[in-house]
Amino acid sequence: MKLEMMDTTLRDGEQTRGLSFSPREKLQMTQFLLTRLGVDRVEMASARVSKGEWEAAHDIALWAKENNLLEKIEVLGFLDGKASLEWIQSTGLKTVNLLTKGSLRHLEKQLRKSPEQHVSEIKELVAQAEAMDIRVNMYMEDWSNGMLSSPEYVTYVLDELKDQNIKRFMLPDTLGVLNPDQTYDFCKQMTDCYPELHFDFHAHNDYDLSVANVLAAVRAGVKGIHTTVNGLGERAGNAPMSSVVGVLHDHLNVKTNINESAITKASQMVERFSGIRIPVNKPIIGENVFTQTSGIHADGDNKDSLYFNELMPERFGRKRTYALGKLSGKASIVKNLEALGFHLDADSVRRITDRVIELGDQKEGVTPDDLPYIIADVLDKNADPNQIFIRNYALSLSGGMRPVASIQVEIYGDLYEETSIGDGQYDAFMKALWKIYDRIGKEKPLLTDYKVSIPPGGKTDALVETVINWELNGRYMVTRGLDVDQTVAAIKATEKMLNLIEMHNQIAVRA
Secondary structure, three states: OOOEEEOOOOOOOOOOOOOOOOOOHHHHHHHHHHHHOOOOOOEEEEEEOOHHHHHHHHHHHHHHHHHHHHHHHHEEEEOOOOOOHHHHHHHHHOEEEEEEEEOHHHHHHHHHHOHHHHHHHHHHHHHHHHHOOOOEEEEEEEEEHHHHHHHHHHHHHHHHOOOOOOOOOEEEOOOOOOHHHHHHHHHHHHHHHOOOOOEEEEOOOHHHHHHHHHHHHHOOOOOEEEEHHOOOOOOOOOOOOHHHHHHHHHHHHOOOOOOHHHHHHHHHEEEEEHHHOOOOOOOOOOOOOOOOOOHHHHHHHHHHOOOOOOOOOHHHOOEEEOOOOOOOOOOHHHHHHHHHOOOOOHHHHHHHHHHHHHHHHOOEEOOOHHHHHHHHHHHHHOOOOEEEEEEEEEEEEOOOOOOOEEEEEOOEEEEEEEEEEEOHHHHHHHHHHHHHHHOOOOOOEEEEEEEOOOOOOOOOOOOOEEEEEEOOOOOEEEEEEEOHHHHHHHHHHHHHHHHHHHHHOOOOOOO
């Protein structure tokens, strides 16, 4: 039997401070999560929150019904008479995740009701849901504190409700207070005392223990796990889907329906829609986690993959890379040269290695796409690798009007001019540039990411770094520009990208 994976990025993940997904974004993510990533269920909204939530739920319900996936879509609902149920029914969805109280303190202090009153209300709502053809799962909010301080209350609620028409009982560590030993013990009590019930575990990451707690809960016999993409969620967030899948598959040999190769794309989609960057050292999905920095590591990998583990990047749709900087050794340089199609003699490799180390010592950022420039600089001091130059540009920004850019670009000695408007100064610049490229029939790469590092403290004369990611015919490039002005830095990074394409198309392989 496979472990159920429920994704709550669109509901609990949206409780991240300042985050709000549009209805269209929720639809696109739901489609990807269910059809590409392979999650078993998606919790996509809270009932009665806003008009936008209703629109998202309605659009998703239409799509899910057409694709026979309606039972996989869930909505958080409340003990509010029929209000939540009627809201869910009006959207066309069929499952409510009913929020109840899993600790006596929450019940008495927040709802000011007795356990008997609470159970009676739950039974009444379950009966109403059944009459409306709505399935019920039940959250026991603050269950972890309930087990710590009022376990007899938890037992009472489950004894009273175990025979009700409730499909899943969901056990949240709402405040992220548990450690793995406690999680195992408490979940084991649930699965031992109520073996006929389906229990989900819902972790929060306040002590950075969410993934470890998920592992403990699965060992204790729960049948479902809740996660969010990129670990989004209130406060420190929820258990991140990527790490949970890695741990379950590799450490417990648990089977799930998750397609590992789609995890990176899911993470990038959520990053783009949420505007919340993935930390570079985030396991599995972070930019740096499949990058070896030490030259010793590259040497070991060359000899017998000595620095590999079970988390192979190809599993997750990624590739291993070798960083360039002051820790680089010859093996790191060779790995990067081979990836770019360069095969150089030992003396050339040594000289390039020395140059990369020198740049790293000066805190210069060095990427694999810098290597053609370094090769030209080291091997032929008189060579200019550039064939394309942004000679002149005028950027205009006026209140109430769209920005305008006029540019002059020299390409292999010929000068071209163009003007365009855009949604921003850099957008206008790029549209003018692409007009020129369209005119002369040159390939245009796709801008896939744009990052700006601005010095803190309002230092207006400090250099701004703009790093841009590009893709052309399956090849990915990263270029950066430095300037006191953000847009000028971006233009410098763009000029570098244009020349990289030319070099990779035309530079002869040096032996």
